[in-house]
Amino acid sequence: MEKKVYLTRRETFAAAHRLFKSELTDEENLKIFGKCSNPNWHGHNYTLEVTVLGEVNPDTGFVIDIKRLKEIIHVNVISKVDHKNLNIDTAFLKGLIPTSENITIAIWNQLANKISGGKLYSVKLYETENNYFEYKGE
Amino acid sequence: MEKKVYLTRRETFAAAHRLFKSELTDEENLKIFGKCSNPNWHGHNYTLEVTVLGEVNPDTGFVIDIKRLKEIIHVNVISKVDHKNLNIDTAFLKGLIPTSENITIAIWNQLANKISGGKLYSVKLYETENNYFEYKGE
Amino acid sequence: MEKKVYLTRRETFAAAHRLFKSELTDEENLKIFGKCSNPNWHGHNYTLEVTVLGEVNPDTGFVIDIKRLKEIIHVNVISKVDHKNLNIDTAFLKGLIPTSENITIAIWNQLANKISGGKLYSVKLYETENNYFEYKGE
């Protein structure tokens, strides 16, 4: 059996969002979500790291062609979140409070069955330089 | 005369914005401002660097107490832009298209006459890891 | 059962320390601990990353409110190590040689039973940009 390598691709996107529940008042939302509930939105430069685990193909020395992985991430994720409003514009986040926890899981769901030559191992999302979130399908 | 040192304080903030002119259609705005004109907003983690130039006080070894500079930046800038919508929520940006060029100049104007013990030398704003803007009062 | 996300908060602190054993001579300490045994101390900007693993609360989209996690880290760790001497000032490090290995484990012990809504998964400590240490309670 071939050896297994973890391959990670890093991408970035810029988006607006708001943390709130429509059934609550602005005041109640402020209490739960703090300044992230600003009704006029705020935004972030998100950094996304997608890790694939797979055997190294002895013919090419690749787990997966990283150009192909980049394309899969762009088609399924970046094109749908970059310069978007995550509450309004992104179909795959509809119905979710766009916390980084929920975005990370939703990105996993967008990618999990699109990877060939390896399996999705981890999705990591940096919301700021001080806060990041990771989902491994557990 | 005492020697002059450039002292820089780095701060960050997260905000939403949209580049557009209200007198134009969405289509016309898209042509000029591209994806930054998304009517539903997008956002960024901005990094701000404020540089003060001044003589070193021989009594303290400081140009300016950096805790005091941090406070000035928070009161006059960060509290007004962090987790805000730069088109709607920020009084000192009213009437401006919130390009990084215009934000940088407006932050300079917020700070220029608030610094004591040195003079404001530069305001630098990173919009993303690939684009940054600097204004020196010229 | 809800899905599990790893949530990480990054903090920094600046501290002095010295690696030595009081029962040894300076020369013997130098032999074991090298320049880190300087009797007059040296110091670092430490970067601390605390990772919590927990189920995403479907009501809020949070594993744990990251502002609450930040507060827990500040009260139990940062306030006791920032701008301190780790050999002298920090009660939770008393009796330990303050190597990064020992500091990392001691920080884990400070935090392990303070986290609610998830369990402490990892404590990572960067001593410099080239050396970092991680403890997972094993």
Add this chain to the structure above:
Amino acid sequence: MEKKVYLTRRETFAAAHRLFKSELTDEENLKIFGKCSNPNWHGHNYTLEVTVLGEVNPDTGFVIDIKRLKEIIHVNVISKVDHKNLNIDTAFLKGLIPTSENITIAIWNQLANKISGGKLYSVKLYETENNYFEYKGE
């Protein structure tokens, strides 16, 4: 039993390489390996992170003296790849297509039996700021 800590040392090296198979034409190589197959070579600043897992020695507070680990990495890896052509100059890569996957595994093999006081846990290689690869001996 003593507690176990993951200790990581980061090093960098600069090298040239080319992804190609000698039995194929330049055109065929271009199809598989893209611009990385440039017959005149290209190169990278690689960042290498070597992680050792081991029990903390109660006598020193160390898993392994990090100066010793640095030395092991320099003798066995850095001296053989820094400012080298990975296809031509590096004996431990002979016969391999120098993809980051293959380099990462080969560096593991260089180091695995050289570490004392802990066991090699992971070798991570950053090819660019956007692509990195990790091997854990699986």
Add this chain to the structure above:
Amino acid sequence: MEKKVYLTRRETFAAAHRLFKSELTDEENLKIFGKCSNPNWHGHNYTLEVTVLGEVNPDTGFVIDIKRLKEIIHVNVISKVDHKNLNIDTAFLKGLIPTSENITIAIWNQLANKISGGKLYSVKLYETENNYFEYKGE
């Protein structure tokens, strides 16, 4: 007169090179250029920062459309150096020893008369995380 802002675009490229003079022996080249003279080449991930100084257009809030600047840099520089051998493949470096000093000046010459809406102010080139070079047309 409108206010002037310094706008910077950051790009990266990966290339191979060798520092040597063809009229010298390998030994003589080694003496002058050290390990950078390796006859089999080595390489780097270069980071390029291009700064344009110009008045802010009151109609758009832009000095120059940064997408246009990115395009100018790609057409005139990145496409000619990325995944190339700087001694062999890059016409605009022909006849030069590809030190970072010479590359920086040559990139300036590629760009200086291509910028509209502002003038080229600085070209900065990071060869490694520890060495960088800047040319301002002086």
Add this chain to the structure above:
Amino acid sequence: MEKKVYLTRRETFAAAHRLFKSELTDEENLKIFGKCSNPNWHGHNYTLEVTVLGEVNPDTGFVIDIKRLKEIIHVNVISKVDHKNLNIDTAFLKGLIPTSENITIAIWNQLANKISGGKLYSVKLYETENNYFEYKGE
């Protein structure tokens, strides 16, 4: 006349210090210098950037051999501050309050007349990721 390039070398060092004036009480020092006056010291990982401005030698393509610059910085600065107490161990800081302003100027004075093939243009010192200081001999 040859073209002029700004060449920068980055180095790091780890040191302890305390901001205080011996003629004041601990209380008075606390009032002026805050937590930086901790009598038991604290410390930092400092990052130092030394910039030399000079004409490019047409024979080598160098302003100055960067290995030589590194050596000059190590002999005159790093060897005297790394893993040291800046108040006690460093002769070139004697009699100074070791604020970053004063350290930056003192490092300039250590280096200014040691550089050949160019002149010292700037000394920049990062005390933390948020605070940095620059001196240009003014």
